[in-house]
Amino acid sequence: MEKLKYERPSIKQLNAGLMNKFGLKTEYNPVTHIDGAPVKQIIADYGSPVFVMSERQIRKNYQNALRAFKTRYPKVQFAWSYKTNYLSAVCNVFHQEGSWAEVVSGFEYNKALNNGVPGNKIIFNGPDKREEDIRLAIENDSLIHIDHFDELYFLIEICEKLDRKPRVAIRVNMDTGIYPMWDRFGFNYESGQAWNAINKIMSTDRLELVGLHSHIGTFMLSTSAYAVAAAKLCDLAYHFKLKYNQNIQYLDLGGGFPSTNTLKGSFLPGADTVPSIDEFAEAITTTILNYGFRQDELPLLMLETGRAMVDDAGYLLGTVLATKRLSDGRRATIMDFGVNLMFTSFWYDHKISPAQEFSHHTEDMVVYGPLCMNIDVVRESVSLPLLQRGDNVVVHKVGAYNMTQWMQFISMRPNVVMVDMNDKVHLIRRAEKLEDLQMMEVMPEYLEKHEL
């Protein structure tokens, strides 16, 4: 007699009627392809875990965001926020689409130059610009966004030495009704500090004030906060014009639009709750258009959108190492990826899909990474099919911040590939090896030998 197909026994508690902590629906529809590229083949060729970027999704996100703003406002420019994902291949997809670069350190600045971005299309943000970085930015005619008075005075000093007059903007922080208020970056609007900074710049004649910048926070769920921010920047630009009879050339509203990930602790999936880019565009552009600028003096609108552009273009493919039963009876699944690669699992309940067909039976489980530490939890509670050792999974929406904030802890960083517009798979960052790490270490001679 032929034997029946075996599936491991499972039992699952039913919580009739109530929305339970495991979320609304189970997430067990298998995902076998990223765009047209088979998951199993990618793992066979590039190992597990492996990050996958979808070029198609990046371009789609960019074009959608550009459309949302361009159909509402005549002058729009995006600058790719390098820290969100600075793999050069990813950056260059954005640059091919027309995006400038937004950087916050000397290293990012040089990366943008290396990627071929002209100096005058680099926005230099952040509180930590070193002298050599500032000199380079001045020589390249980049847009320097000043973060604090110490930097303002330092910049003036350098300009006196170099006898150059760089193009600058100031970063402005403000109350937009959002808590917590990000007041540690830039000059405060309500206290008059921002206006003081403007007056200081104008009094030196060493700097050309061309822009006003704000970045009010990240994963912002309120479109009206952007309307408030835009209005306050317009107000500064308007008074600048009144006092100095010059136009502010651009308003930079920063980043902060949410991706469709689900924030930890929220009952509803992100895709059902976050405002669309169109709604943010509407709030920002109507505010500027209605402010009362003359048509020919409308400032250029710049945006530094990060996570909303790439989060859903990134996937992490991984493999089940083991399944366990915890002392309280809960199921635990241990994956070959953890918080070392998915920093964002501290913020998000990332969706995880099996990469192969399953029966419709599911289990509630906690998903752990492979690190030897307690905080290595990828999902505290999720309902998934009866996974077993060797099964593959696909983690969704990991394209933002993970490939820059990943840790080299216990295990090395894995391969990153990109699926192109024709579904061809390209390696864009090879996995790290022991030699890569050793390369940076130096052994003092007296420690070279030991006898064990």
Added chain:
Amino acid sequence: MKLRRNIATSESGFVFNPTNGDSFSTNPVGTEILFLLKEGMSFREIKDALVNRYDAEPSVVEKDIDDFALALKGFNLLEYES
């Protein structure tokens, strides 16, 4: 180990504990194990029965049954043993 006497099970895999109102669902192999437990079989005998019927390694079935027993215990579905 024994299933608590008052636990109701159905062929479709629905399990109900009238003491506290908890309900559960099991997949077919889980349902079968509960049925065999009710018949009075030991875990050992259940393992042999499953290995005969299903295409699976005895070591895998053994590990899975132990694991399933822990889940039953966690859900308070087993008799206390003295």
